[in-house]
Amino acid sequence: MARSRRIFLPLSESPVLSSDLIGVLPGEERTITLAVDVAPDQEQRISLTAEVASGGRFVCVITGSCRGRLTIERQARLIGEGAAIVYSTALDVGGDARLSVSDDVVAFAAAAEMDIVARHVVRDVARAEVRSRLVLMPEAARSKAFARAEQLLLGEKPFAGAIPELDIRVDDVSCGHAASVSRPKSSDRFYLASRGLSDSEIDDMLAQAFLCPVSLV
């Protein structure tokens, strides 16, 4: 059998196996916030699997800057009724950096809540690949699942890719995903330039503004 010839594959074709199991007890709320700063010749990998019990809530927020190679692989299993997960990333990716974010969440019980947010600025010749997969099994009635991947391109030759997957096996749910790749409006740049900012200062200001809905929450 032949694999796809593509390199950038969806999680359903190229799943990840995360390490570092984190258990969230019934009713427990746990938050992990990571600030990364990956230098140009550095390589960093963040890998975790969360197992969330009934009424539990797990939040993992990763913010910062990447100028090297950063791989983020997060899985989650929502095994109890009312379990919730929030995975978000807000990263400024530049130089010839390589960013890969993979978020794979499965709900096995009712009334689950999943919220995946990726908001990245991709500059210079950097490459950012964002994949997510939300799976609602037949037992996950009354669940809500949403994934968002928004990427802002700055500079000459950045690459941004997104594959937000949904795999829904129960009907009584509310699910969606959204993805966008865009550049700043020329009118925004013009306004800032008219206030005396240089091109690089404009880029930095726009990047900060784009990331703050995730990075500052």
Add this chain to the structure above:
Amino acid sequence: MDLRSVLDTPSAHRPRFSAIPGLSRELIVEISRQKNEPAWMLERRLAGFEHFLHADLPTWGPGLEELRLEDITYFVRPDATEVKSWDEVPEDIRSTFEALGIPEAERAALGGVGAQYDADVVYHNLRESLAAQGVIFLNMDAAVREREDLVREHFMTSCVPVHDHVFAMLHAAVWSGGTFIYVPKGVTVEIPLQAYFRMNTERGGQFEHTLIIADEGSSVHYIEGCSAPKFSKSSLHAGCVEIFVRRGATVQYSSIENWSKNTYNLNTKRALVDENGTIEWLNGNMGSGTTMLYPMSVLRGRGARSHYRGVALAGPGQRQDTGAKAALVAPETSATVESKSIAVGGGISTYRGLVKVTPGAQDANVSVTCDALMLDGSSVSSTIPILEVDAAQATVSHEASVGRIGDEEMFYLASRGLDAPDARRLVVGGFLEPIVGRLPLEYAVELEKLIDLEMAGAIG
């Protein structure tokens, strides 16, 4: 006879030639010999066959493990030749097309019609007014001989190359029948042209080839329909549609696929769009057991546009793996995709799409919307969109939603006196209306009937 019976019942027609099941070099040479093809077409077939021998089936998508390619009969010729009058079509074939409403549609609303039965076109006709304008509407086999220059340049060369993927390779080897359309510069074909493909042979295959060339500034609407009887063994449809939209031209391609549930529908459709050209896809996938279909637009000229609208209904035992692809390689190009799918009675519906924006596509704009409606808890709905933006000054957006009919909507309709099945049907109709409403009225009605059939069968 009701529509379901018409679609599911095979004709008693006996073919004049039926190959033994399976694929071989000898069969391909025989197909070419029987069609009296030029040597270059046989070479192209054999090239496809050679590629196919070394290719593997895809591992992604719905499983194809139960597809037995060695059991398929690849070439079945009806005991009929192409005619221009329905009266001359053998009665047992004509009655099938009459029951499907094809002759009636031609009289009422079409500029030209082609009707294919298994491997051969049995009826083909074009209004004289269109022929006088230089419009060419031929069956593909005839076009190979009569328009050799055009066909040789465009047939599985730059749009869907022979080596493109395993089912394109297979198609190149065994294709038969189909439609060739050429619209001269500046000509607008006001009335749609249609082809209808009927597969009648158990464990048969249909591999029609559609080649449309819309020259500069021209405009044409082409509609395809298809069906096959319900047998206990699987059939295979691996057709190919190649569309060349030249500068400033507009092509609207509409297709309503209603193969029987034991059919594997593994079709390839692609358009190359030049400067300021427009391709509009309108796809209705109601039938077949397993479908893998992803119409693709390559926007290679400045200002080229693509609009895709698709409806897929996955009922009991069906796996509809459909979507749209767009490759934007020139500046100021734009693409929109609107996909609606329904999963019911355990059906599996998957939207699989690709948007690829290359560095040359400055100021490109893409918008993708896919919505899925699940009518019960036993069905499955998936979306797998891939977005790739490489350097371009472009704006790409995608959104998708999956859900069911809300209790409030059902309550409201019940309060207005509708029972549950009627209420559900009304909501489904509203869900699909933005796409169905763009079809010519006759085809919108047919599509609505097919949806009614599928939903009645699934819900009871």
